[in-house]
Amino acid sequence: MLDKSSEQLLNTLSSTLERRSDLYETNHRSAFRLYNGFYEGNAYLAVDLYARTLMIHDYSDSPVSNDQKIAGVHTFYQEKLPWLNCTVLKQHKAEAGEMRRGQIISGGPPDRKVQENGVWYALDLLLHQDTSLYLDTRNLRLWLKENCSGMRILNTFAYTGSLGAAALAGGANKVVQLDLNRSYHNLAKTTYTLNGFPIDKSDFITGDFFPVTSRLRRERILFDCVILDPPFFSTTARGAVDLLEDTTRLINKVRPLVDDGGYLIVINNALYLAGRVYMKELETLEEDGYLELERLISVPPDFSGYPETIANPPLVDPYPFNHSTKITVLRVKRK
Incomplete structure (x- = not known):
């Protein structure tokens, strides 16, 4: 009983x-x-x-x-x-x-694979603690598929490359996947094979975000869209990521890599960062006129809970976002 x-x-x-x-x-x-x-x-x-x-x-x-x-x-x-x-x-x-x-x-x-909005994604559900495909960014993958035709994309902290693959499915001209873990790139390449995307080894950079983005800035390489999807917290020999404290610093690392009129997509999944506080941080970044918030992308309701199924309020209010995974699309203007 x-x-x-x-x-x-x-x-x-x-x-x-x-x-x-x-x-x-x-x-x-x-x-x-x-x-x-x-x-x-x-x-x-x-x-x-x-x-x-x-x-x-x-x-x-x-x-x-x-x-x-x-x-x-x-x-x-x-x-x-x-x-x-x-x-x-x-x-x-x-x-x-x-x-x-x-x-x-x-x-x-x-x-070993799932299909979402017509795109196949390779899986390795036992690879690490995560599941190799984040379900909270499904709407972002759809946005990338629908808005990246002909673009040059840089996907930083690429994990298994699903965001970049969605952009390729939507006709992106080039996608560069950057991640520190080679095994993640291998899974991304399997996704490419499942969808018939050509694999160019030079499009998969295994390296630390900080020195690689510094090199790209020095070489003045520009992209039409840069995706910034860092982990909540991590430390390497070359730098640290703390989404509760220093999103601005990370944005400023990649903003120079975005061509005039291009997109900078930022994902912040800090549970204890209130939505209004985060919006104020972005508004401060907008003050110099080189960044403009274009839209927020919501987390799917199966992940966030439906109005009639939610029993517990979030520990910190994510409003105007619908979940602690806060996804923004910023438009970049260059000098």
């Missing part, structure tokens, strides 16, 4: 699953968030769908003590989605690295 909290959780999972019923497609090739407990009632839990693979994220401080509830979550989705081929559990606060990267708890192997 279920205890009260487990029964409440399953009721919540049922209502949130029903709210997302319009996202399913016949071939089960898509990817979206089935449950975001941070907003929808259980902060330790998130559940994603990647094609026919169920991804359960356990953020509890003591994963072992949470085993029974996770087992109930697993059983619930297996019964509701009988076409699932694999379930992966990532215990993000486990001591063992392989548990943080993820363990197959039923079926297998995990899916």
Whole structure:
């Protein structure tokens, strides 16, 4: 017999699953968030769908003590989605690295690709703690596909290259992917192969953001669009990233690389950075007349939670954004 909290959780999972019923497609090739407990009632839990693979994220401080509830979550989705081929559990606060990267708890192997807005994206769901495709930037990938025809793109902190691939799918003339991790580039190249995009090795730069962007500035190389999607916090021998404190510094590193009239796309996912505070920072950057905010891009509601499914207010108000992942499109004017 279920205890009260487990029964409440399953009721919540049922209502949130029903709210997302319009996202399913016949071939089960898509990817979206089935449950975001941070907003929808259980902060330790998130559940994603990647094609026919169920991804359960356990953020509890003591994963072992949470085993029974996770087992109930697993059983619930297996019964509701009988076409699932694999379930992966990532215990993000486990001591063992392989548990943080993820363990197959039923079926297998995990899916290796998904399709989104007509574009294929390669996956390696066990590569690291993340899932190799960020679901909160789906709307940005669509914007890039629809607005980058003929452009030269620089995708910094490229991760597995999905943003750059979306731009290529929309007819971008050239996309340069910059990331410190070569394994991410390898997955990006698989995405290119899935879509029939040509692979030019010189378009994949494995290196540190700070010296590489400095070199590009010295060489006066310009792009029509630069994407700035840094991690919340990271440190290398050549510099540090802290999105809570120094977004302005990062923007000023890449703004000189954008041609006149081009775009600078900035993603800031700092959970504790209020939306209004961030907007004031951007407004200060606009004061010299060389940057202009063109639009905000929202996070999809399956990731942020729907008005009728949100149970917990965010820790910090993201308004005017709809989520702590704050995505802006800036227009650049050169001297």
